[in-house]
Amino acid sequence: MNANFTSMKLTRDFYTRPDVVTISRELLGKFLVTRIAGQLTSGMIVETEAYCGRNDKACHANNGRRTKRTEIMFEGGGKAYVYLCYGIHHLFNVTTNIDGLADAVLIRAIEPVDGVDLMLKRRNKPEVRPDLTSGPGALSQALEITTSHYGQDLLGDTVWIENRDCDLTEEQIIAGNRIGVDYAGEDAFKPWRFVIKDSPWMSKPRI
DNA sequence: CTAACGATTCGCT
DNA sequence: GCGAATCGTTAGT
DSSP, X not given: OOGGGGSEEOXXXXXXXXXXXXXXXXXXXXXXXXXXXXXXXXXXXXEEEEEOSSSOTTSTTGGGOOOTTTGGGGBOSSBEEEEEETTTEEEEEEEESSBTOOEEEEEEEEEEEEOHHHHHHHHTOSSOOGGGTBSHHHHHHHHTOOGGGTTOBTTSSSEEEEEOSOOOOGGGEEEEOOSSOGXXXXXXXXXXXXXXXXXXXXXXXXX
């Protein structure tokens, strides 16, 4: 084998599978990477949330709600769904499932790995602490992901997710309710938030 | 065209 | 723990 064995970009097949909750769990321990203006930054994914396009009122695309913003979720798995939240924060999701089935996984926190100095600069932080990349808005700023990356193919060379063979055991994965989705009624209690147990890099509230 | 609001973060108490 | 910041999206007039 070659050196890429331990640093492999996830393939289309990973993203187009039908169960977004399973994909959400499996993204823990993978590495989210950006290459912006030639500068590489990355982190290990430690927290995710699944959003399903059918019967999930927390999902922007629930029950075929097709708008300019949600359109990318209907175009098949492995694309970046980035949107602006509260007019300030850019939230990064990866789309999953096949054409017409609008599922996505929100990346909520990463453990910084490559390009840490650049992340500190982008976040205007003096030193590495959990708040560098804990929270969906914070990690997007650290990796310089913005709405300009809306629709980017994660099989491309700007933003992608790769496997570095950091597989987790079942005991290391904890599930909880999703954050900030009170508007979704009973669907707010779907246990579709996943974190790596005891990770100091998970966002608040901690599980 | 208008208005309400959000898958959040940060600073201050 | 609480409230402000800040603007694109959305649905309704």
